[in-house]
Each structure stands twice: as structure tokens, then as C-alpha cells.
Amino acid sequence: MEPEPLPSPIVLVLASGRGERFAASGGTVHKLSALLHGLPVLEHTLAAVRASGLPWHLEDVGHPGMGDSIAAAVRATANAPGWLVLPGDLPLVQPRTLRRMAAALYGCAVAVPEYRGERGHPVAFSAQCLPGLLALAGEQGAASVVREQQQQGRVRLVEVDDEGTVTDVDTVQDLARAEQVLAGRLTLP
Template identity: 80%
Template sequence: MAAENRASAVAQPVVLVLASGRGERFAASGGAVHKLSALLNGKPVLEHTLAAVRASGLPWHLENAGHPGMGDSIAAAVRATADAPGWLVLPGDLPLVQPETLRSIAAALADCAVAVPVHHGERGHPVGLAAQCLQALRALTGEQGAASVVRQQAQQGRVRWVDVEDEGTVTDVDTVQDLERAARLLAERR
């Protein structure tokens, strides 16, 4: 079941929190629960991600219907929020992403079709996509996510690479070792 918050009065991009994945790599690495339910400082990974989204003040939509691939999840979430002026695609397994980063990617969409955060040369999430990407996003299927949409827009010079100092944009939790690293980074932050 999808949950959402559309309280914002100003037309802002919607953060699409993707929580449909199977988490197979986490289980294969020794995880006893789904990675989004794994505890990070006493709170599930997904709750950390949602807390940052809520703190950003942006409207959001949680897509957790169990789709077969990231492309399918993005397409479903975009269809559910088709009237949005854009979207920030945020996998639910990025518990350290900062609210300020979400706001800065949303702001970057004002003058481009796609905004991608880059942390020390590494591309991260959330990837911002403007409304002009609607049809391409609705047509996504499979495991690849929105990479094809980003490539298409890059070929047309419509991608903005946004340098960020937020390590949370590239710190996903795919394995038990990733969870341990996230816990260390979170402790350093405090």
C-alpha cells in the first residue's frame, strides 16, 4: 500500500521513496530481516530515510507495493503522482540522506530536466526528474530504474550535475556490512 503526504501548497517535486525491492543482497550477506526493516541506531533503515524526507518539507509518496524491478516501482509511483511538476527518485535504503540535499535537488529542477547529486565524483540519489520526463518515466520497467531517461536527457544537454557534500546520497544499505558502515557514519555525524 502506498502512503503519501501532499500537504505542500507550492508546486514542488514529489519525493518518490522506493521501498518495493526484495533486498536479496542483504539476506545473502547474513541479514535476518528485510534491509529496510533492519535497525540502524534502534530505528528501521526506512524510517531514517522517511524522517529526512519529512524534514525536507517536500511532498512525498512511498511506493512499497512489491514491484518486480526499480523501473516498475518508479513507473507506478509516477503514475500515482502524475500531476506533480517533477519527482525526486529516492531508494528507501539511503538512511543518511540529508533534508537539505533533497531541497537542493528539488531547486535544481527549476532549470533542467534532470538533476543528479554528485558526492566526490560519485553519482548518487535522489535523482530529480522534471515533468517533461513524465511519459518516459511512466513507461519504465525492469531493474534499471531511470538510467535510460537520464541518458536520453544528458544527450540533449538537459542534465545538471549537482555537487553535494552529503555522503548520504551514496550510502545505501545493500548488505550487512553497508548497515555497519552507515552506523559508523551516523555516529561520526553526531
């Protein structure tokens, strides 16, 4: 008899931001609605999440800051065994990376993806991080929770081969770069 699989953490797709940097860089629509290869940025992110097969929650109610968004999403899914925090503006993240980060969470409190030495998203949090995540507020994300767990030796860095973990769309220039990366992926044999 095979062991029962461990319950999967929930992917929290954060889509509550105001997108002010995108507008300041010349964007005429909200960054998550900007078209990337014919589809809105957020739709690319959600397609990857759906393809991962992991449970997910979209947090798209306006919140004053990233910390507020994370806390609200965690509150809405408080019974989860853990969470993968994924900003909606990472349209190139790959489904296999989401699954890998979910698997990496077992045996640690926090798992952080690294692409060529650069930390990215989704950052995975176990249920033991619930109080810290619920306490988040304001502009800062969950860096304080990561630091707290790191001080206790409970953070795992996970090397990933996925440029999408560090390719967010904050400006129209970022959108153009994402378009180039995506076009390169689509032309690979």
C-alpha cells in the first residue's frame, strides 16, 4: 500500500496592487490587464497556476499594501497546510516550478526559489508561519516572516531553472522584456 500524499499548499495569487509604477512608466492600463502575447498578464500567471494542479486562491480585492494582501489571502485560506505566495505580475513562472516549491516546503518552514543567485517567487510558507503571515500589514510583504524563520534555521533556498520566478511586470519595459522571454520560449524546438 502506497503512503497517502501530503496535502498541497495553496497558491495565493496576489492581484490587489495599484500598479502605480506601471502607469508612471507609460502604461495605459493596469499592469495585470496589459497584454502579453495577446493575453492579460494575470491570465498568464493564472494559466501556470491551473496547469500546476495545485489548489489556489486569487486575492484581487483592493488592499493598501502587499502585507495586507498576503494577510487577507492567508486569512481566507487559514486551514491550508501551507501557502505559495505568488504576485500576479509574474506571468512567466512555470507550472513545474510551482510544484517544485510546494514539494520543497516539506521539512522546512519557508522555501525560497533562487534563479541564478537571485531570490524570486513563489515563496512557500508552512502552516507554522500562520501567525506571522496573519500579522502582516502595509507595503512590506512577508520578508519579516522569512527573516524570523531564517534566524531559526528553517528556510530552504531552492535553486530553480525558471527565469519566470524573477521576471515581474512593474513597468512597460518589464512587459517588453517578458514578451521577448516568452517569444524565445515559444520558438524553442
